[in-house]
Amino acid sequence: MITVDNLRKNYFSDKSGKFAGIGKENGLSFEVNDGEVFGVIGPDGAGKTTLFRILASLLLPDSGSATMNGIDVVKNYKQIRRIIGYMPGRFSLYQDLSVEENLRFFATVFNTTIEENYDLIKDIYQQIEPFKTRRAGALSGGMKQKLALSCALIHKPDVLILDEPTTGVDPVSRKEFWDMLKRLKEQGIIILVSTAYMDEASRCDRIALMRDGQFIATDTPQGIIDAYAETLWAVQTENMSTSLNDLRSCSEVLSCFAFGDKHHITVEHGFTKEELSGFLKEKGYRNVKIEAISPSVEDCFMALTKD
C-alpha cells in the first residue's frame, strides 16, 4: 500500500521559466491499495514526473511524507530501491547493449537472475525474445517499452512506478501494454502509472486528474464520469474551424472544445438542440449535426479545469 501525505515540492523550472512542482496550494495526499492500478492523468507539466520521482526516492520533497508498504521514501530510500521497479518517462536502457545484455545487467544489479523470475516477465519478454541479440537502440518504440518493463520487473518488485510508459508508442502496442499491466496487477503488484492520454484512463482501477501540481479529482474512471453534471453535445458542421469561434460566441454555450472531427460543447440548462441548430443556420452553416453524448474522461478533465 502506498500512502502519500501532504506532499509538496516546488522548484524553479528552467524549461518553462516559472515555478513548477507539486502541491503548491495544498499538499498532495492520496492512497493506493494493494493490487491496484492507479493512474495519474494530466497534461505535460502537470507535475506527474516530479511526483513519481519523489515516490521513487529520486527527489526529496520540500515537506510531507510518502511511504510504500510502510517504508518511508526519504528516510529508508535504500530499502525503497529494493522493492520498486521504476521506468522513467524517457527510454533509459543502454542502447548499445543487446536486449538480453540489458536484461541480464539489470537482473544482476538487483541481485537476481533472469531465470529466477522468468515466469513474471515471460509474457512480455517472449515477445521480444526473438530479437534478444539486437541492440536496444535498434528496437521499435513498442519493443523498447516491453524491454524497459521487463527490466523494471526482473526483480519482482512490490510496486511498479511507470512514468508515461505509452508516450510515443503506437496504438496497438499501447493496448498490448495495458493488457500486460492488467496481468501484472493480478500478481498483486501495485502499479502507479502516469499518462497524458485521457483515453487510457479507463484501463486504471482509480485515477487522479492532475493539473498544475494538484489533484483536481481522484476516483474510479466511472466515478469521475458519473460526477459530470453538464449537458454535453457533439456538434458537426461543414466548416469546423470557423464554427468553433461562432459556437463560443453563442451566449447559451458554456464551453466548446475541438475533439477530433467534432466539437464538444456544454450548454445552459433548458437550451435545446433546435435552438442551437437555428443559431448555426443563421450564421450560415449547413448540414449541422448535433447529438447528445456521454462524457469521456477528457470531457471531465476539461470541465474540471475550465475555471
Next chain:
Amino acid sequence: MKQFFAFVKKEFYHILRDGRTMLILLGMPVVQILLFGFAINMDVQHIRTAVYDPSQDETSRQIVQRITANPYFDMQGEVYSMQEIQDLLRRGDIDMAVVFDEAFQTNLVHSGKSQIQIITDASDPNLGTISTNYVLAIIGQYQQEMMGLTGIPYQIDIKSKLLYNPEMISAYTFVPGIMGLVLMIICAIMTSISIVREKERGTMEVLLASPLRPATVLISKTIPYLTLSFVNLISILLLAVFVLHVPIQGNLLLLIAVSILFIFLALALGLLISTLVRTQVTAILIAGLGLMMPTLILSGMIFPIGNMPQPLQWLSALVPARWYIAAVKKIMIEGLGFIYVIKEVSILVGMSVFLIVFSIFNIKTRLE
C-alpha cells in the same frame, strides 16, 4: 561483487562497441605525443648567422668553417663592420653574429689569449642562450683539437658540461612532461564523460532507483579505463623510445608502476569532475581545457618551477602532473631507483586516495 563485475562488463561493452570513440581514445595519445614531441622541439635550428672577421687568419677561418658546416647554423655571409651587424640584427635578418678579435691568431699564438664575441638576438631568450651554447661547444671542440695537434694550451677555456642531456636534445626533457599531460587529460576526459553520459542518457536515473551503491558505480567505471589507459601508456613509451629516441635508463617496471598510479589518479580526477557537472560538453571542457592549462604551465614541463614566484610554486604542488613528471624524469632519464621517487609516489598515492574518497562522498544518491 557480482554487481561490480556485471558493471565492469557493461563498461567494456560500451567501450568496445563504440569503435569511433575507442579509436579517438587510443589514437589521440599517439597524435599528441608526436605533435608535442616534434612541435615543442626546443632544439634551435636554422640559426641565421653572420660573421665579422677582421683578422682573416687561418684559425678564424677554420672556426667559421666549422660553424658553417654545422647543420644548426645557416650562414648568411660575412659583414665588415659592427654597424652592419647591428642593422642586420635590428631588421631581424640574422639571429646571431660571431665577431673575431683583430689579429685573432696572432694574439692566440703570442699571448695564448684571444677573444670571440657572440651577439645574439635575445628577444627570444631561449634561442639566444641555446645558440650561444652551440657556438661555445663548437669553439671548445676546436680548441681541444688544436691542443691535441700543437700541444700548446691556448687559454680560451670553455667548459660546459650538461648533465644527463649533454647534447641538449629537448625530447629528453619533454617526453616526461608530455606523458604527464597526455595521460592526465585523456584519462580524466574518459571517466568524466562516461559517467556524465549516463546522466545525459537518463540511465543514471534507473541506476539510482536500484540498490546499486554509487561507490560501486564509480569504482567499476575506473577498471575498463585503466585497461585502456594501459594500452595508451605502452604506445606512448614505444613512441618515446623508437620515434623520439628517448632511452629508458631506469627500471621499466618501476616506470610502468608509477605511470599506472598516475593513470588511476587521473581517472579519479575524472570521476570527481563527473560528479560535479551535468553535460558531456562541460565535462570535456573542464577535463580537457581546465586541466590542460595548469598541467602545461605549473607542472614544470615548460617553465622550471624554481623560477616561479612563491605563490605559483605552492600552487604547482597541487598539480599531480608535477610529481609524476618529476618521477618519470628521475626513472626514465636519470635512471634512478625507487628510493629516489618515494616522495613523488607518496604524494601521488595521497592525492589518489583523496580524490576517490572525495568523489564517492560527492556522488549524489538522488537526482539534483
